[in-house]
Each structure stands twice: as C-alpha cells, then as structure tokens.
Amino acid sequence: MNKTVNQKAWFFVIPVFVLVAFNAIIPLMTVVNYAFQETFGNNQFMWEGTRWFKQILVSERFHAALGRQVLFTLIILVIQIPLGIFIALNMPKEGIGVPICLVLMSMPLLIPWNVVGAMWNIFALPDIGFLGHSLNAMGFDYNFTQQSGDAWFTTILMDVWHWTSLVVLLSYAGLRSIQPAYYQAAEIDGATRWAVFRHIELPKMKKVLTIAILLRFMDSFMIYTEPFVLTGGGPGNATAFLSIDLVKMALGQFDLGPAAAMSLIYFFIVLTVCWVFYNLMMRNESKS
Amino acid sequence: MSKITLQDLSHSYLQSQNKDEDWAIRNVNIDWQDGGAYALLGPSGCGKTTLLNIISGLINPTKGKILFNNVDITKKNPVERNIAQIFQFPVIYDTMTVFENLAFPLRNRQIPEDEINNKVNEIAEMLELTSTLNNRASGLTADGKQKISLGRGLARSDVNVIMFDEPLTVIDPHLKWILRSKLKELHQKIKRTMIYVTHDQTEALTFADQVVVMHDGQIVQTGTPVELFEKPKHTFVGHFIGSPGMNILSCQINNGSVAINGTRIETSNSKIGISNFSKIELGIRPEFISFDKKGLPVKILNVSNTGKNKIIETESDGGKIKLIIKAGEKVPEGSAFLTFKKDYTYVYGDDWIVEK
Amino acid sequence: MKKFKWLVPTIYIIFLMLPIYWLLNMSFKTTTEIINTYTLWPQEFTLDNYKKIFTDSTWYTGYLNSIYYVVLNTFISVAAALPAAYAFSRYKFLGDKHLFFWLLTNRMAPPAVFALPFFQFYSSVNLFDTHVAVALSHCLFNIPLAVWILEGFMSSVPKELDETAYVDGYSFWKFFFKIFIPTITAGIGITMFFCFMFSWVELLLAKTLTAVAAKPIAATMTRTASTSGYELGLLAAAGSLTIVPGAIVIYFVRNYIAKGFALGRV
Numbered sequence: 001m002n003k004t005v006n007q008k009a010w011f012f013v014i015p016v017f018v019l020v021a022f023n024a025i026i027p028l029m030t031v032v033n034y035a036f037q038e039t040f041g042n043n044q045f046m047w048e049g050t051r052w053f054k055q056i057l058v059s060e061r062f063h064a065a066l067g068r069q070v071l072f073t074l075i076i077l078v079i080q081i082p083l084g085i086f087i088a089l090n091m092p093k094e095g096i097g098v099p100i101c102l103v104l105m106s107m108p109l110l111i112p113w114n115v116v117g118a119m120w121n122i123f124a125l126p127d128i129g130f131l132g133h134s135l136n137a138m139g140f141d142y143n144f145t146q147q148s149g150d151a152w153f154t155t156i157l158m159d160v161w162h163w164t165s166l167v168v169l170l171s172y173a174g175l176r177s178i179q180p181a182y183y184q185a186a187e188i189d190g191a192t193r194w195a196v197f198r199h200i201e202l203p204k205m206k207k208v209l210t211i212a213i214l215l216r217f218m219d220s221f222m223i224y225t226e227p228f229v230l231t232g233g234g235p236g237n238a239t240a241f242l243s244i245d246l247v248k249m250a251l252g253q254f255d256l257g258p259a260a261a262m263s264l265i266y267f268f269i270v271l272t273v274c275w276v277f278y279n280l281m282m283r284n285e286s287k288s
Numbered sequence: 289m290s291k292i293t294l295q296d297l298s299h300s301y302l303q304s305q306n307k308d309e310d311w312a313i314r315n316v317n318i319d320w321q322d323g324g325a326y327a328l329l330g331p332s333g334c335g336k337t338t339l340l341n342i343i344s345g346l347i348n349p350t351k352g353k354i355l356f357n358n359v360d361i362t363k364k365n366p367v368e369r370n371i372a373q374i375f376q377f378p379v380i381y382d383t384m385t386v387f388e389n390l391a392f393p394l395r396n397r398q399i400p401e402d403e404i405n406n407k408v409n410e411i412a413e414m415l416e417l418t419s420t421l422n423n424r425a426s427g428l429t430a431d432g433k434q435k436i437s438l439g440r441g442l443a444r445s446d447v448n449v450i451m452f453d454e455p456l457t458v459i460d461p462h463l464k465w466i467l468r469s470k471l472k473e474l475h476q477k478i479k480r481t482m483i484y485v486t487h488d489q490t491e492a493l494t495f496a497d498q499v500v501v502m503h504d505g506q507i508v509q510t511g512t513p514v515e516l517f518e519k520p521k522h523t524f525v526g527h528f529i530g531s532p533g534m535n536i537l538s539c540q541i542n543n544g545s546v547a548i549n550g551t552r553i554e555t556s557n558s559k560i561g562i563s564n565f566s567k568i569e570l571g572i573r574p575e576f577i578s579f580d581k582k583g584l585p586v587k588i589l590n591v592s593n594t595g596k597n598k599i600i601e602t603e604s605d606g607g608k609i610k611l612i613i614k615a616g617e618k619v620p621e622g623s624a625f626l627t628f629k630k631d632y633t634y635v636y637g638d639d640w641i642v643e644k
Numbered sequence: 645m646k647k648f649k650w651l652v653p654t655i656y657i658i659f660l661m662l663p664i665y666w667l668l669n670m671s672f673k674t675t676t677e678i679i680n681t682y683t684l685w686p687q688e689f690t691l692d693n694y695k696k697i698f699t700d701s702t703w704y705t706g707y708l709n710s711i712y713y714v715v716l717n718t719f720i721s722v723a724a725a726l727p728a729a730y731a732f733s734r735y736k737f738l739g740d741k742h743l744f745f746w747l748l749t750n751r752m753a754p755p756a757v758f759a760l761p762f763f764q765f766y767s768s769v770n771l772f773d774t775h776v777a778v779a780l781s782h783c784l785f786n787i788p789l790a791v792w793i794l795e796g797f798m799s800s801v802p803k804e805l806d807e808t809a810y811v812d813g814y815s816f817w818k819f820f821f822k823i824f825i826p827t828i829t830a831g832i833g834i835t836m837f838f839c840f841m842f843s844w845v846e847l848l849l850a851k852t853l854t855a856v857a858a859k860p861i862a863a864t865m866t867r868t869a870s871t872s873g874y875e876l877g878l879l880a881a882a883g884s885l886t887i888v889p890g891a892i893v894i895y896f897v898r899n900y901i902a903k904g905f906a907l908g909r910v
Contacts, residue, residue, distance in 0.1 A: 005736045012731035013743065015724040016787055023784040024750050027761030090652035097650070099898045103891075104657045107664065110890025112862040114847045115883040122670055122880060123663040130666045133682055161660060168656075181375035184346050189440060190367040190396035199381040199392075222754035225847050243756035250760050263757035270752045 034260035052261035065245040076159055076220040084167025091172055105165040117229025120158040148238030151231045155239050170212040174205035210281045221270055242266055290357035290448050292320040297352035299338055312338045313505040325475045327496030328485045335505040336485045340451050345369045356448055372441025372450045376457045378433030382426040386417055389425045390439045411439045431463045449481040489529050501525050523639045526571050537606030539570040546635055549605035551584045554630040557642050565637030576629040577611035583627040591619055670880035678876050693881035706861035716779035718839040721786040729794035747788040759852045766853055773855045781853055782843045790835045797831030830900055837897045
C-alpha cells in the first residue's frame with residue numbers, strides 16, 4: 001500500500017507513545033540509575049561507573065544462570081516448534097473438530113501463569129500428584145523437589161504443556177492460508193508427502209513460524225512465574241533461570257546495583273537476539 | 289495420449305441427493321478425441337471445475353466412469369492417470385528455482401538427470417523462460433509464474449491430457465492475448481489433448497476446435513464455435529454465446545406454424561407437430577434480423593452505437609428484441625417491421641431445440 | 645496413515661486436559677482425602693472449597709479485582725491503539741519505523757527487570773495498590789501488541805475505502821467511527837481477546853503493584869499457599885475458577901482464533 005507522508009499522524013500516536021513511555025522509559029531510567037551507582041538508602045548515590053557491569057559479566061553466578069537459561073530456551077524451542085508444526089499438520093481442516101480443537105488447545109494459554117505453576121505442582125507431586133504418583137508406580141524414582149534432573153524434566157514438560165498450543169495455532173493459521181490448488185498441483189506432479197511439506201507447507205508457514213519462534217524465544221527467555229511457583233528455582237539453584245536469579249538478587253538480597261546492571265545486560269541480550277533473528281528472516285525474504 | 293470418455297458421470301458434494309440442484313454435475317456423457325483442443329465453457333458455478341477435477345482424479349465422482357483409451361481409470365489417483373493441470377492461480381514452488389520447478393514432476397518420477405536437463409531446456413525454450421532458468425521462481429511476474437505451471441505440465445512427454453482451469457484469471461489483459469496465442473501455437477506443435485475451462489466466450493472460441501458448453505451441471509451442447517453460433521441447441525447457449533446474445537421470444541403454434549401474436553414467422557424447424565412442451569419459444573440472433581416493409585411490428589426503444597455497428601433495442605409482442613445493423617444504415621423512427629432469416633430462426637421446446 | 649490422523653490432536657488434547665482435570669479433581673476433595681489417600685476422582689465429593697471462596701471476601705474480591713483491572717486495561721489498550729494503528733497503516737511520518745520497533749521492544753522487556761522500578765514509580769505517583777496502576781502497567785506489553793495486530797488488520801482494508809468516504813463528504817472522525825471501525829470489528833475483537841488474555845495471565849507486575857485493595861485473585865492464591873500451609877483443596881478451587889473467564893472468552897472468539905493468531909499478517 002502506498003502511504004502518504006503526513007506528519008500530523010503523530011497526533012494519533014501520542015496516546016500510545018505517552019502510555020508506553022510512562023511505563024517503559026521512566027522505570028528504565030531508574031534501572032539505569034541504579035546500574036551505575038551505589039546506594040545506601042536515603043537517596044544517597046555514589047557514582048560507580050561500569051563496576052557493576054564488570055562484576056556481573058565475570059561472576060560465575062551470572063554465567064551459571066545464563067547457561068541454564070540458554071539451555072532451557074534451546075530445549076523449549078527444539079521441542080515446541082517441531083511438535084507444534086506436527087500437531088497443526090494433523091489437525092482437522094473442517095467440521096465440528098475444528099472449533100473443539102481450537103478451544104481446548106487454547107485453554108492453557110489463558111490460565112494465569114502462577115496457577116499454571118501451582119497446577120503442575122499439584123499434578124507432579126510424588127505423593128498426591130497424578131504424574132508423580134504414576135511415574136513412581138511405574139518404578140521411576142521421581143521427585144522434582146529433590147532431584148534436579150526431575151525438576152528440569154517437570155519444568156520443561158510444564159512449558160511444553162503451557163505454550164506448544166501457541167505454535168500449533170500459529171502454524172495452523174499459516175496452513176489454512178494455503179490455496180487447495182497447491183496441494184492438487186503437487187498431487188499431480190507426484191510429490192511425496194515430505195516434498196509437499198518441504199516445498200509448499202514450510203515456505204508458506206515461514207512468516208507465522210518467525211512470529212512463533214520470536215515469541216517463544218522471548219517468553220521462554222523471560223520465564224519467571226511458572227518455575228518460581230513450581231520449583232522456586234530449586235532444588236538448590238538447579239532451575240534458577242535468569243529472571244528468578246535476578247529477582248532473588250534484587251529483592252532477596254537487595255543488591256540493587258548489580259541487579260540493575262544484570263537487568264540491562266539481560267534486556268540487551270533479548271533485544272539483540274530478536275533483532276538479529278528478525279533481520280535474518282527479513283533479509284531472506286527480500287532476497288527471494 | 290489417449291481418448292477420454294466420460295460415462296454417465298454425476299457428482300454431488302452432499303451426502304444425500306434429493307433434487308437436481310443437489311448435483312454439481314449430472315449425467316455427463318462425452319468423448320474427448322485424442323489431440324483435440326477443447327474448451328469447457330460456462331458461467332461460474334455450472335460445474336466445470338468439478339468436471340475437470342474429476343478427470344484429473346482430484347475428486348472421485350459419485351456415479352459413473354472415466355475411461356482413458358477405453359480403460360476404466362475411475363479409481364486411479366492423479367499420478368497414475370498421468371495428466372497435467374494448470375490452475376487459476378499460478379502454483380509454483382517458492383523455494384525452488386525455475387529450473388527446479390520444471391524438473392520437479394520429472395524428478396518425482398525418477399527420470400535420469402541428463403534426460404531431465406534436456407527436457408527442461410527444451411520446455412524453457414518453448415515458453416521463453418531460458419534466461420530465467422536459474423532465478424528463484426517466486427521473483428517472477430504472474431504471467432511468468434503461470435508459464436512455469438504450464439511448463440511443469442508440458443515437461444512430461446507422455447501426459448494423457450493437459451487441463452487448464454481458467455488459467456488467465458490473474459494475468460494482465462494485454463498479456464492474456466499473448467499467452468492465449470502461445471497456447472494455441474503450443475497445441476499445434478505438440479498435438480496433445482487440451483481441455484481449457486473458462487467462463488469467457490472469447491477465450492473459449494479462440495482457443496478451441498470444439499467447445500463444450502455447460503449449464504447447471506449438464507453439458508448442453510458440444511460443437512465448433514460456428515455451430516454454437518449458428519445453431520444453438522439450447523436457449524442457454526443462445527444467450528450465453530454472442531454479444532448481445534440470442535433473442536428468445538415467446539410464441540404460439542397454430543396448425544404447425546409459428547406465430548407471434550398473429551404474425552407468422554418462418555423457422556427452420558417448425559414443420560413437425562409441436563405439442564407436449566410446457567414452454568415454447570423462438571430464438572433468433574440479432575445478427576440475423578433486419579428492418580423491412582412488413583413483418584413483425586415493433587417499437588424502437590433504444591439505439592446504441594458500437595462504432596462499426598448499431599445495436600437497436602425494440603419491443604415486440606413476444607418480448608424485447610435486439611438487432612444489429614451496420615453503422616451506416618438508417619434506423620426507422622418510432623415503430624417498424626422486422627424480418628428474421630429463416631435458416632437461423634429456431635423453435636425451442638422447454639429450452640431445447642426442437643429437432644426435426 | 646490418514647485414518648489415524650485424528651489420533652495426534654486427540655492425544656495432545658488429553659495431555660492438555662490431564663493437569664486441568666487433576667486440579668478440578670483436587671478442588672472437589674476434602675483436605676483429609678487429599679493428604680491421606682491417592683484417588684483418581686473425589687471419594688467424598690464436596691463443594692466446601694468453592695463455598696469458602698464465594699463467601700470469604702478476601703477470596704472473591706481478589707476475583708473481582710482481577711476482572712476490574714483486566715477490563716480496564718483491555719479498554720485503555722484498544723482505545724489508544726486504534727488511532728495509532730491507523731496512523732501506522734496509512735501514513736508515513738517522521739520516525740515511524742523506529743517508533744514501531746521501539747514499541748515492539750517493550751514486548752521483549754523481561755517483566756522481572758521492571759518489577760522494582762515499577763513499584764517505586766507507582767508509589768511515587770500515589771497509584772500504588774490501585775486497579776489503575778495494574779491496568780496502566782499492563783499497557784507496557786499490551787499496547788505494542790494491540791498496535792501490531794490492529795495495524796495488520798487495517799493494512800488489509802483498501803485505502804480506497806477512506807478516499808470514497810471523503811469524496812462522499814464524510815469528516816475524518818465520522819468516517820473513522822461510522823465506517824472504518826465497523827469494517828475491522830473482527831480485528832478489534834481479536835485484539836481485545838489478546839489484551840484480555842495477557843493481562844489476565846500476568847502476575848508478577850500485578851502482584852508487585854498491589855497490596856490489599858486491588859490484589860488479584862492469582863496473588864491471593866500464592867499468599868494462601870504459603871501462609872495457611874496445606875490448604876490444597878482451596879487452592880485448587882481458586883485455580884479452577886481462574887480458568888473460567890478465559891474459557892468463556894475463548895468460546896466467544898473461537899471462530900476468530902486461528903485468524904487472530906496469525907495476527908492478520910499471513
């Protein structure tokens with residue numbers, strides 16, 4: 001669409017700008033403020049320069065939390081994206097099954113995040129939870145509050161439960177936008193099922209999959225509430241992802257300076273990854 | 289390459305069928321001769337795409353059989369039928385180059401790579417795609433993409449039939465003409481059976497040797513463009529083909545002769561006893577009507593000039609009549625008399641031509 | 645192969661429903677049954693947990709608080725996003741692309757980063773522990789999302805519609821409210837659904853910004869879990885009830901869901 005140049009359009013954007021700036025810029029400035037200074041309360045600040053940043057960047061605690069976070073996000077993406085696509089490919093295309101699938105699959109997305117954590121806590125408890133009880137009955141030594149491996153397993157399973165539907169629904173929307181003629185032509189050309197997926201479905205889903213990967217990356221990288229309620233970051237620090245560690249530092253230990261510096265580094269990582277990924281996808285787009 | 293026969297073919301998209309309207313197509317019987325250029329013409333919703341998809345095997349007919357060279361292939365899938373189909377919207381594989389697109393159906397059939405190379409180059413040459421062979425197919429214009437779709441059909445040398453489902457819908461008007469002549473030229477070169485589905489009479493009449501007209505799920509007439517014009521077998525063919533279409537007038541039968549409110553009209557097919565029809569009509573094309581001193585009295589309603597001709601709209605006792613005269617001829621004022629050319633005037637009973 | 649296609653979504657849905665069923669199952673059990681035995685369905689079916697929630701004001705006001713700020717946020721987000729999305733979809737202006745990207749970056753900010761500054765900021769403007777504070781803070785991620793979705797829908801409306809209206813003598817605002825908004829009702833519905841959803845499920849900010857007066861139901865739950873020990877049945881009942889508004893909203897927009905998730909941009 002050809003857009004006309006109209007500087008007055010800024011007036012339309014002002015409400016949004018004010019509301020978001022109100023929420024984003026002022027608190028962000030507070031964070032920046034803390035990140036470069038040391039405070040002893042009473043509004044006394046001392047300039048610290050980049051000391052907190054240096055301290056965070058070399059701290060083992062940060063490296064460990066970042067490592068756990070990256071591993072978690074990678075596992076989540078590797079499981080949820082293919083699984084979501086696979087389920088979307090097998091969804092019914094018409095009939096009563098469509099609304100049933102859509103409604104039921106959307107359910108986890110609309111449950112408050114701490115309820116998700118609480119629900120999985122109850123579900124996975126070894127003594128009274130269905131999952132924990134069943135696994136132990138089958139002979140597995142399962143206890144997510146004691147064993148870090150089990151805690152990881154449970155957290156990942158919970159996130160798969162919580163968010164795979166988002167990938168399914170996005171992929172499904174992408175698949176639905178494919179003209180039937182494409183399938184018919186492929187059938188006539190003698191294409192295999194794999195070729196249909198590789199050369200028709202996957203290219204047509206590219207846009208929605210970009211959105212899905214971006215959203216899943218952002219949200220899993222920022223995950224806080226669900227694991228906090230489920231495991232509290234434990235046992236030990238086994239599931240203390242970046243957000244959990246950050247809140248521990250900021251509110252638990254009141255190390256505001258390092259916490260603020262860590263916040264900024266954290267935000268910067270998310271921003272960079274999203275920006276790079278988005279540009280890669282878009283450059284590919286314009287090339288073709 | 290083969291002859292295609294459709295026997296008593298009917299198809300419905302509904303689970304149960306109670307009335308005629310429940311059928312998308314009904315009682316279709318037709319032979320498509322090997323190497324012919326056919327057009328399947330009809331308004332949207334008349335069942336032509338359904339018929340096409342039944343031939344290609346994308347739809348299983350509710351009733352009836354499809355034979356290729358007298359062999360029943362009704363139960364075979366599209367690959368086994370070995371046909372090619374070009375759709376309304378260009379279907380290309382975005383991720384592949386033009387070359388890979390054209391090679392795709394061949395590779396799926398495990399044809400040796402050097403043979404594929406030769407074939408693709410030959411097809412690209414024919415469709416003037418050689419210079420773009422290594423480009424991404426998704427970067428091409430709509431007509432370029434449609435050429436690729438066509439090329440994928442032509443690449444296989446043994447296809448039984450190539451079918452076109454309104455292939456020029458998304459093509460710019462000035463390119464439509466070029467692509468259409470290209471198709472005609474291709475048909476003459478490769479002599480493959482082609483079926484061209486369209487709702488546009490110009491496209492159908494210029495492409496095809498034989499035009500099949502469909503209406504409400506039935507085939508109403510098959511014939512050359514001239515036959516369809518000069519002797520429509522159904523009133524639908526009469527007014528769908530031609531511009532303006534055939535005049536259909538209400539008339540009466542008295543002692544074996546046809547009259548419109550007392551004025552006797554000579555027709556080419558009224559010599560038989562016409563009785564058991566619920567509706568009797570008379571059809572005459574505007575091209576075969578002229579002004580005269582006597583004949584059917586009419587009132588002149590409207591004159592429009594198309595440049596070369598004048599189209600005159602008149603009102604008679606049998607209904608509105610349009611006629612075409614040369615631009616130079618004089619149009620009478622107010623009221624006038626019309627005469628019809630006898631050989632092109634037909635009587636229709638219940639919409640079908642009354643045969644001798 | 646094709647015959648068993650339905651198995652995949654079926655198995656997936658069963659997997660999705662199991663934890664929800666378990667939560668419901670717990671909510672109908674008595675505390676003694678929960679602690680002493682392991683049962684697949686309630687042996688002593690009880691509604692006591694629900695009764696407690698509907699009669700105890702600390703519980704049900706939490707519920708009302710949540711609904712209050714979620715609705716308020718949905719309204720603010722959509723109302724502010726409508727003109728902005730129109731501007732982005734129709735006009736070029738100084739800094740438009742940067743502004744759009746900046747808006748989206750706010751969707752990328754980890755809420756944990758903002759929790760403490762938000763607390764200080766909203767306290768300093770005397771909005772702490774009000775519904776407005778939570779509704780405003782959720783604008784941080786809901787407005788960018790709303791602008792993004794609405795822009796997608798608006799871009800798919802041909803510009804000729806605007807021009808025809810002006811030719812017909814409509815003023816801008818008359819056109820906007822009488823013609824434009826009705827044509828994108830579906831888009832607005834989807835946007836509201838998403839705003840509702842993200843505001844409803846968010847807890848970190850909502851909890852940080854409230855103490856008593858505007859405390860959300862979900863936060864009441866965490867407090868109960870930690871203070872009054874093992875009242876699992878009550879917790880489960882409260883959790884089950886938080887699913888209800890979402891389920892109702894989904895039911896109403898079920899036909900738009902697939903389309904909405906594509907954000908009008910496929």
